[in-house]
Amino acid sequence: MCADNDILGKILGAIERLDAKHEKLAAQVEALSHAPSPSSSTSPLGAAFFPRPSSSTRNLAGGGIDSSVPPSPVMNGTDTIPCAPAPSYSNGTISPISSPRQGGGIEALRASRGSFSQTAASGASTPYGNLSLAGAVAGGGGPGPNSPRKEEDAKKGLYPSRVVLTTYPSQAGINPIPIKWGASSVLERGPVVCSRIKSNLPIRNSIGAHSGSYSIYRALSIAMGQLRPDWRPDLTNTHPPFVLPPRPGWFGDGTGRGEAGNQSNWRIVSFDPWGAMTQEVWAKEYAEGLDVRPTISQTKAHIKIEELDKLARQGEFPVDGDIVIRSPELAAFPGVDQGVEVNTYKAAIDPVWFLPGVAERLGIEESTLRRALFEDTGGMYPELLTRPDIKVFLPPIGGMTVYIVGDPAKLSDPNTEVTCRPHDSCSGSDVFGSDICTCRPYLIFGIAEAIKCAQRGGVGVIIYFQKEGRALGEVTKYMVYNRRKRGGDSAAEYFNNTAMVAGVKDARHQALMPDVLHFLGITHITNLISMSNLKYDAIIASGITVKNRYEIPEELIPADSRVEIDAKIQSGYFSKKQMTEDILKQTKGRGWEDIVH
Numbered sequence: 001m002c003a004d005n006d007i008l009g010k011i012l013g014a015i016e017r018l019d020a021k022h023e024k025l026a027a028q029v030e031a032l033s034h035a036p037s038p039s040s041s042t043s044p045l046g047a048a049f050f051p052r053p054s055s056s057t058r059n060l061a062g063g064g065i066d067s068s069v070p071p072s073p074v075m076n077g078t079d080t081i082p083c084a085p086a087p088s089y090s091n092g093t094i095s096p097i098s099s100p101r102q103g104g105g106i107e108a109l110r111a112s113r114g115s116f117s118q119t120a121a122s123g124a125s126t127p128y129g130n131l132s133l134a135g136a137v138a139g140g141g142g143p144g145p146n147s148p149r150k151e152e153d154a155k156k157g158l159y160p161s162r163v164v165l166t167t168y169p170s171q172a173g174i175n176p177i178p179i180k181w182g183a184s185s186v187l188e189r190g191p192v193v194c195s196r197i198k199s200n201l202p203i204r205n206s207i208g209a210h211s212g213s214y215s216i217y218r219a220l221s222i223a224m225g226q227l228r229p230d231w232r233p234d235l236t237n238t239h240p241p242f243v244l245p246p247r248p249g250w251f252g253d254g255t256g257r258g259e260a261g262n263q264s265n266w267r268i269v270s271f272d273p274w275g276a277m278t279q280e281v282w283a284k285e286y287a288e289g290l291d292v293r294p295t296i297s298q299t300k301a302h303i304k305i306e307e308l309d310k311l312a313r314q315g316e317f318p319v320d321g322d323i324v325i326r327s328p329e330l331a332a333f334p335g336v337d338q339g340v341e342v343n344t345y346k347a348a349i350d351p352v353w354f355l356p357g358v359a360e361r362l363g364i365e366e367s368t369l370r371r372a373l374f375e376d377t378g379g380m381y382p383e384l385l386t387r388p389d390i391k392v393f394l395p396p397i398g399g400m401t402v403y404i405v406g407d408p409a410k411l412s413d414p415n416t417e418v419t420c421r422p423h424d425s426c427s428g429s430d431v432f433g434s435d436i437c438t439c440r441p442y443l444i445f446g447i448a449e450a451i452k453c454a455q456r457g458g459v460g461v462i463i464y465f466q467k468e469g470r471a472l473g474e475v476t477k478y479m480v481y482n483r484r485k486r487g488g489d490s491a492a493e494y495f496n497n498t499a500m501v502a503g504v505k506d507a508r509h510q511a512l513m514p515d516v517l518h519f520l521g522i523t524h525i526t527n528l529i530s531m532s533n534l535k536y537d538a539i540i541a542s543g544i545t546v547k548n549r550y551e552i553p554e555e556l557i558p559a560d561s562r563v564e565i566d567a568k569i570q571s572g573y574f575s576k577k578q579m580t581e582d583i584l585k586q587t588k589g590r591g592w593e594d595i596v597h
């Protein structure tokens with residue numbers, strides 16, 4: 001590890017020297033750009049990589065942005081939030097946070113936080129212009145969200161002329177808002193700020209970008225001039241219609257025992273449990289220009305699935321008018337039964353990784369995690385290496401969606417019957433009905449059990465993780481399908497086929513999965529609708545107890561997916577079925593020809 005750190009140090013030094021050269025060069029170019037110069041035609045590639053002394057090439061989007069677009073409005077205070085004030089967990093008791101908060105604001109935040117309270121260096125001396133907080137507050141750090149974008153700014157191009165390749169902890173003006181992950185209140189924890197708009201860059205305390213993989217599409221919209229780079233969402237009326245209040249798992253090691261408990265064994269490390277309360281908690285700071293955004297959003301909806309209609313008609317669960325309601329008649333088909341709909345609460349969660357916690361959970365060094373994330377995303381986030389002081393990373397991956405049937409407030413009561421299906425996405429089966437695996441039937445079974453549990457007075461929870469093809473992706477998944485079908489698809493070779501293509505048989509890293517259960521306050525699962533030993537082991541290891549485990553009922557298993565199920569049972573998946581090497585060898589899937597025809 002020591003040798004690794006030496007090498008890392010040398011690399012960091014080299015990067016720093018390179019960046020210094022780049023800054024010097026950029027400053028020279030900037031000086032040149034102020035002198036009148038004829039428009040020079042440079043390659044678009046050159047323009048994208050390096051600022052040129054020509055106003056035409058600095059417009060990355062060609063025509064720049066439509067400056068007639070009004071700046072994004074900002075919500076005023078929190079008075080209009082109709083939902084109950086969110087409770088805050090402190091010193092072992094649930095108490096409401098002051099909502100709307102008294103005081104607050106960026107200056108108060110600055111004054112209350114250690115190193116952050118030191119006056120930032122004057123922007124004039126930094127190579128990046130005015131990076132000071134004072135400048136940010138005064139709007140001196142670039143086009144702020146509350147000020148109309150000046151016409152001359154728009155003419156200059158989408159971004160400042162100098163490219164900030166990376167930043168360093170000791171750099172003049174750099175002064176990130178401290179984050180205390182697992183702290184006993186959200187105010188003490190601090191806001192998650194990953195914005196690179198000029199006024200927020202120096203105080204940014206997170207690497208990456210919002211919206212997971214969709215950050216890339218956002219970049220395209222900006223590049224095409226359809227979106228201002230400094231656009232911030234209008235958060236009016238976007239707050240949750242129901243409250244998922246803070247639970248012990250949100251704090252430190254989950255015991256809520258204060259400082260010692262906040263040092264390690266974090267229960268939630270892969271997203272921000274406070275992510276849905278941003279509109280409420282940081283309203284004033286947001287209005288003042290702090291680019292702190294929600295990373296969770298909650299809403300209410302109906303689930304309507306054909307199989308559930310059938311189950312309701314079969315009398316599997318009654319139409320109670322509360323959890324299960326009758327679908328309205330269609331005008332075109334008077335008197336025809338349109339089946340049922342299920343009332344749910346749901347939450348979409350974007351990934352926000354607390355790197356020391358993720359490393360601890362995976363049993364690796366934080367430096368190893370950072371290096372791998374940098375190298376194996378094509379060097380996408382240099383600050384993973386140059387900013388060891390920044391501990392939070394918003395990775396460009398999918399998150400998850402939680403569906404709750406029944407009263408979410410009852411989830412943290414250990415006496416509540418909880419039925420839970422943690423489901424990893426499988427578009428081919430879940431949506432398009434492929435019968436090579438059991439994903440959709442198992443998901444429907446989970447939803448049906450969630451409904452029945454809620455009707456018994458419990459709560460049903462379905463968690464849908466964006467982890468397509470065991471988090472290896474669909475391209476890999478279909479290659480494995482081809483390999484299976486061409487190789488006589490046997491259960492004995494099922495995992496080996498994946499391992500031969502992907503190098504690993506699974507990349508879902510279930511150790512991070514239970515975070516969402518702790519977010520919901522679940523301490524005991526009565527009915528776990530999953531056969532996966534990996535999920536079960538992760539849940540147990542995280543301190544949650546499980547009473548019953550349910551395998552997919554035999555009658556729901558499509559014939560062709562027998563290969564998958566038998567291979568999984570042999571590998572340790574929960575089942576009452578006795579699996580032997582002989583059975584495994586005999587379990588064969590459909591041949592290639594059967595699929596073609």
Ligand SMILES: [Zn+2]
Pocket residue numbers: 426429430437438439440
């Ligand atoms: Zn599947």
